[in-house]
Amino acid sequence: MSKHVTHWIGGASHEGPAPRRGDIHDPASGRVTGTVDFAGSREVDAAVAAAREAFPGWRDTSLSRRVQVMFGFRELLNANADRLARLISAEHGKVFSDARGEVARGLEVVDFACGIPHLLKGGYSENVSTGVDSYSILQPLGVVAGITPFNFPAMVPMWMFPVAVACGNAFVLKPSEKDPSASVLLAELWAEAGLPEGVFNVVHGDGEAVDALLEHPDVSAVSFVGSTPIARYVYRTAAGYGKRVQALGGAKNHMVVLPDADLDLAADAAVSAGFGSAGERCMAISAVAVVDSVADELVERIRERVARLRVGPGDDERSEMGPLVTREHRDRVASYLESGVREGATLAVDGRVHPVSGGSPDGFWLGPSLLDHVGPQMSCYRDEIFGPVLSVVRVRGYDEAVELVNASPYGNGTAVFTNDGGAARRFQNEVEVGMVGINVPIPVPMAYYSFGGWKQSLFGDSHAHGTEGVHFYTRTKAVTARWTDPGRRPEGGVDLGFPTNG
Numbered sequence: 001m002s003k004h005v006t007h008w009i010g011g012a013s014h015e016g017p018a019p020r021r022g023d024i025h026d027p028a029s030g031r032v033t034g035t036v037d038f039a040g041s042r043e044v045d046a047a048v049a050a051a052r053e054a055f056p057g058w059r060d061t062s063l064s065r066r067v068q069v070m071f072g073f074r075e076l077l078n079a080n081a082d083r084l085a086r087l088i089s090a091e092h093g094k095v096f097s098d099a100r101g102e103v104a105r106g107l108e109v110v111d112f113a114c115g116i117p118h119l120l121k122g123g124y125s126e127n128v129s130t131g132v133d134s135y136s137i138l139q140p141l142g143v144v145a146g147i148t149p150f151n152f153p154a155m156v157p158m159w160m161f162p163v164a165v166a167c168g169n170a171f172v173l174k175p176s177e178k179d180p181s182a183s184v185l186l187a188e189l190w191a192e193a194g195l196p197e198g199v200f201n202v203v204h205g206d207g208e209a210v211d212a213l214l215e216h217p218d219v220s221a222v223s224f225v226g227s228t229p230i231a232r233y234v235y236r237t238a239a240g241y242g243k244r245v246q247a248l249g250g251a252k253n254h255m256v257v258l259p260d261a262d263l264d265l266a267a268d269a270a271v272s273a274g275f276g277s278a279g280e281r282c283m284a285i286s287a288v289a290v291v292d293s294v295a296d297e298l299v300e301r302i303r304e305r306v307a308r309l310r311v312g313p314g315d316d317e318r319s320e321m322g323p324l325v326t327r328e329h330r331d332r333v334a335s336y337l338e339s340g341v342r343e344g345a346t347l348a349v350d351g352r353v354h355p356v357s358g359g360s361p362d363g364f365w366l367g368p369s370l371l372d373h374v375g376p377q378m379s380c381y382r383d384e385i386f387g388p389v390l391s392v393v394r395v396r397g398y399d400e401a402v403e404l405v406n407a408s409p410y411g412n413g414t415a416v417f418t419n420d421g422g423a424a425r426r427f428q429n430e431v432e433v434g435m436v437g438i439n440v441p442i443p444v445p446m447a448y449y450s451f452g453g454w455k456q457s458l459f460g461d462s463h464a465h466g467t468e469g470v471h472f473y474t475r476t477k478a479v480t481a482r483w484t485d486p487g488r489r490p491e492g493g494v495d496l497g498f499p500t501n502g
Contacts, residue, residue: 011197027093054198072193106158140168251412333387411454
């Protein structure tokens with residue numbers, strides 16, 4: 001039976017007519033499994049109006065009550081984690097274990113946001129001048145929006161809205177139209193947890209809905225995760241309308257393998273970080289910079305592991321890698337295998353011939369692929385492929401590897417594999433990226449640290465979640481107060497002098 005997904009506005013499913021709709025696919029079969037309503041300016045206006053109306057009451061809700069709602073949402077999310085993961089797997093295509101892991105990482109941000117009373121503590125200085133005290137308070141911004149990608153339909157929104165809502169804001173989420181169902185379930189869980197109507201809203205759609213949010217006068221801040229060109233557009237547009245913006249863009253994440261590395265560990269890491277979630281991760285390893293002396297051995301170990309990977313439908317518990325999200329995306333990713341060979345690379349593993357266990361031949365399949373002898377001038381190296389394609393770049397040594405990473409226009413994440421503590425310490429100091437792994441292939445920080453890259457991987461000043469997330473969703477107010485003791489009221493007239501610390 002075909003499903004229909006619509007917006008969540010003011011604490012309920014939207015019942016109005018849809019100006020446009022899009023199809024929802026099952027990537028494992030290629031079949032259309034449902035439709036999703038696309039929002040125009042009218043639906044976005046309704047969601048923002050509901051959030052604006054709800055904001056004053058939620059802002060003035062005590063921290064204790066906010067935390068009760070946060071904990072209620074956390075428990076409901078934990079209880080419905082498998083249900084949420086199945087929705088993600090059905091619409092995105094990733095295998096269930098990947099989807100379940102995504103929900104778990106999102107839950108970590110909810111856990112962090114449950115500590116909001118401590119995170120919102122300001123500062124206080126007594127007697128900064130005679131009889132005068134000063135203190136700072138953190139207050140919410142108002143209505144804030146999140147625009148999130150298809151690859152993590154639960155985790156990436158949860159990088160944003162738990163902290164935003166806990167800080168006292170009202171939130172409007174615009175998820176990817178490719179896998180919209182997870183966001184609606186999250187909205188339903190918020191309502192069940194006791195979040196007031198209008199504090200959390202969801203509008204589906206494409207660029208029309210995005211532009212309506214970026215330009216809306218009642219939206220105070222925008223968070224975005226997606227490709228670099230769109231991140232740049234979101235940043236410039238929303239900032240041009242006076243909004244606070246954090247826009248996380250694309251990546252070309254490197255894994256540097258030095259000669260003293262544990263090659264079995266490095267090969268395992270390359271396979272898991274390159275092909276998990278079919279490579280559709282902004283933190284996926286896509287380029288392996290390996291020193292010449294161990295390159296042949298590393299490539300062979302990766303080939304051996306790739307041959308054993310089971311590709312199949314996400315709802316098959318035996319599957320280790322699922323399909324890509326759309327047919328068009330699959331075809332674009334596969335084209336890099338042809339262009340890589342044309343530009344001089346060696347196709348060490350051709351994912352187009354990797355066997356698929358179960359699933360329809362009409363599914364959006366591409367197996368794990370490996371390009372060797374890749375050069376920095378090749379398009380398969382320069383571009384963010386966002387699929388299961390690993391590019392091996394052979395380097396002469398440590399210095400050349402670091403130069404390669406630092407020359408990239410992206411600066412999201414990188415990893416070094418070595419047993420030399422001095423080399424690792426030097427690497428973490430010299431490499432120009434925002435997140436570094438040492439013998440850890442995907443260095444996504446825990447929720448109490450903040451997520452974000454450098455260079456063209458981030459537009460704006462704030463990273464996601466952690467303390468930077470709290471700062472992004474609040475603004476500081478400094479208060480200077482005098483309460484004169486009636487028994488010590490000074491004599492004399494009005495003093496027109498500039499206040500000092502006397």
